[in-house]
Amino acid sequence: MIRAEGLSRSFGTKRVLRGLDFEVAERDFLLVTGPNGSGKSTLLALCAGLLAPTGGSLDVSVERGELGYLAHEPLLYRELTALENLDLYGRLYRVPERRERIGMLLERLRLWDSRHERVGSFSRGMTQRLALCRALLHEPRLLLLDEPYAGLDDAGTALLDDELGGLAGERTFVVATHDPGRLDHVATERLGLS
Amino acid sequence: MTYFADVVTLARKDLLLELRSRDTVPAMVLFVIAALVVFSFSVPADVEERASYGLLWIGLVFTALLGLTRAFAAEREQRVLDGLVLAPCDRSAIWLGKGIAVVAFLLLAEAVALPAFHLFFEPVGWELVAGVLLADVGLASVGALLAAMAAASRTRELLLPLLFLPLVIPVVVGGVGASLAEDPGRYLAFLGLYDAVFAILSWATFEYVVTE
Numbered sequence: 001m002i003r004a005e006g007l008s009r010s011f012g013t014k015r016v017l018r019g020l021d022f023e024v025a026e027r028d029f030l031l032v033t034g035p036n037g038s039g040k041s042t043l044l045a046l047c048a049g050l051l052a053p054t055g056g057s058l059d060v061s062v063e064r065g066e067l068g069y070l071a072h073e074p075l076l077y078r079e080l081t082a083l084e085n086l087d088l089y090g091r092l093y094r095v096p097e098r099r100e101r102i103g104m105l106l107e108r109l110r111l112w113d114s115r116h117e118r119v120g121s122f123s124r125g126m127t128q129r130l131a132l133c134r135a136l137l138h139e140p141r142l143l144l145l146d147e148p149y150a151g152l153d154d155a156g157t158a159l160l161d162d163e164l165g166g167l168a169g170e171r172t173f174v175v176a177t178h179d180p181g182r183l184d185h186v187a188t189e190r191l192g193l194s
Numbered sequence: 195m196t197y198f199a200d201v202v203t204l205a206r207k208d209l210l211l212e213l214r215s216r217d218t219v220p221a222m223v224l225f226v227i228a229a230l231v232v233f234s235f236s237v238p239a240d241v242e243e244r245a246s247y248g249l250l251w252i253g254l255v256f257t258a259l260l261g262l263t264r265a266f267a268a269e270r271e272q273r274v275l276d277g278l279v280l281a282p283c284d285r286s287a288i289w290l291g292k293g294i295a296v297v298a299f300l301l302l303a304e305a306v307a308l309p310a311f312h313l314f315f316e317p318v319g320w321e322l323v324a325g326v327l328l329a330d331v332g333l334a335s336v337g338a339l340l341a342a343m344a345a346a347s348r349t350r351e352l353l354l355p356l357l358f359l360p361l362v363i364p365v366v367v368g369g370v371g372a373s374l375a376e377d378p379g380r381y382l383a384f385l386g387l388y389d390a391v392f393a394i395l396s397w398a399t400f401e402y403v404v405t406e
Contacts (some may be wrong), residue, residue: 050276052406065282075277079214091203092281
C-alpha cells in the first residue's frame with residue numbers, strides 16, 4: 001500500500017528525512033518512533049500527500065477519500081460545534097448514512113453530550129477525541145495517526161486503545177508515537193527515525 | 195451536482211463562521227464608513243465631483259482587502275485547510291465556496307457604503323451599482339486565490355496587498371469608468387471580461403496553490 005525508496009525531505013537547507021526505505025502492506029500496522037525533530041510528522045504528511053518528497057520516491061496506493069489523517073492540530077473549526085464539524089467533513093467525504101455514523105462515533109468516543117458545544121470550548125483531550133472521530137468518519141482504508149495519545153487522559157487513552165485494537169488487522173495504520181510500548185502488541189512493522 | 199453541493203457546503207460553513215465570530219463584516223463596514231467620512235473632509239469642494247468616484251473605488255478595494263486578510267484565518271489557525279485539501283472533493287470547490295462568502299461580505303459592506311456615498315458625495319446611479327456588483331465577482335475571484343496563497347506564508351499581511359493591489363487595478367479603472375463615462379456599457383463589459391478571465395484562471399490554478 002505504501003512504498004518508499006530513498007525517501008528524503010528537506011526544508012530549505014535542513015534535511016529532515018534522509019534516504020528512507022520502507023514498505024507497508026494492506027492491513028499492516030507500522031509504528032514510527034523517534035525523538036523530537038526526527039521527522040515523524042513530516043513522514044506522515046508525506047504519506048498524506050500534504051508534502052512532496054525532495055528526494056527518492058514515495059508511492060501511496062490509496063485515493064484521497066480513503067485516507068484518514070490525525071495531525072498535531074485537530075483540523076477542526078473552533079467556532080463550529082462538534083456536530084457541525086463532523087457534518088462538514090461527512091458531506092465532503094460523502095459518508096453514507098452520515099448522521100448515524102456521526103452519532104455512533106460521538107457515542108463511542110464519549111462526546112455525544114458535548115455535540116452542540118463549540119470546539120473552541122473543548123479541553124485538549126476532547127479535541128483530540130473529536131479529531132479522531134473526524135479521521136475515522138469515512139472509514140478510511142489507511143489511517144495516518146500522529147501522536148494519537150497526545151492530550152488524552154486515562155479514560156481517553158483507554159477509549160483510543162479500544163478503537164485501535166478493534167481496527168488493527170482490518171485497516172492499514174501508520175502511527176507516529178513517542179510511546180511505542182502502548183501499541184507494541186498491535187504493531188506488525190516498526191520504523192525508527194533518528 | 196456533487197461539485198455544487200460541495201461549494202454550497204463550504205460557502206455555508208464560511209457564512210456560519212462569520213455569523214458566530216463576527217470578526218470580518220463589522221470591520222469591513224466600519225472601515226469603509228470611516229474611509230468615506232475621512233475622504234469627505236479631505237477633498238476640496240471644487241474637485242469633489244470627479245474625485246469622489248475614485249475615492250469610493252479606493253475605499254471599496256481596501257475594504258475587500260481587509261476582508262480577504264481574514265478570509266483563511268479560521269483555516270490557518272488549526273490547519274483546517276489540510277483537512278479540506280485531503281477531502282475527495284474537487285479542490286476548486288474550496289476556492290468557489292470562499293469566493294461566494296467573500297462576495298456576500300462585500301455586498302453587506304456595500305449595502306452600507308453606497309448609501310453613505312450618496313449622503314456624503316454624489317447620487318448613486320444604476321451604472322455604479324452594476325459596476326460594484328461586477329467588481330465584487332472579480333475582487334472575490336482574485337482575492338480568494340491570493341488569500342489562500344498568502345495564508346501559507348509567514349509574511350501574509352505583506353504578501354496579500356503586494357499581490358492583490360496590482361492585480362485589481364483594472365477593477366478600479368473599470369469601476370471609475372463605469373461611474374463617470376457617458377457610455378458606461380464599455381466599462382461594464384470590461385469588468386465582465388475581467389471577472390470571466392480571472393475566475394477561470396483562479397478556478398484552474400487553486401489546486402496548485404493549496405498543494406505542494
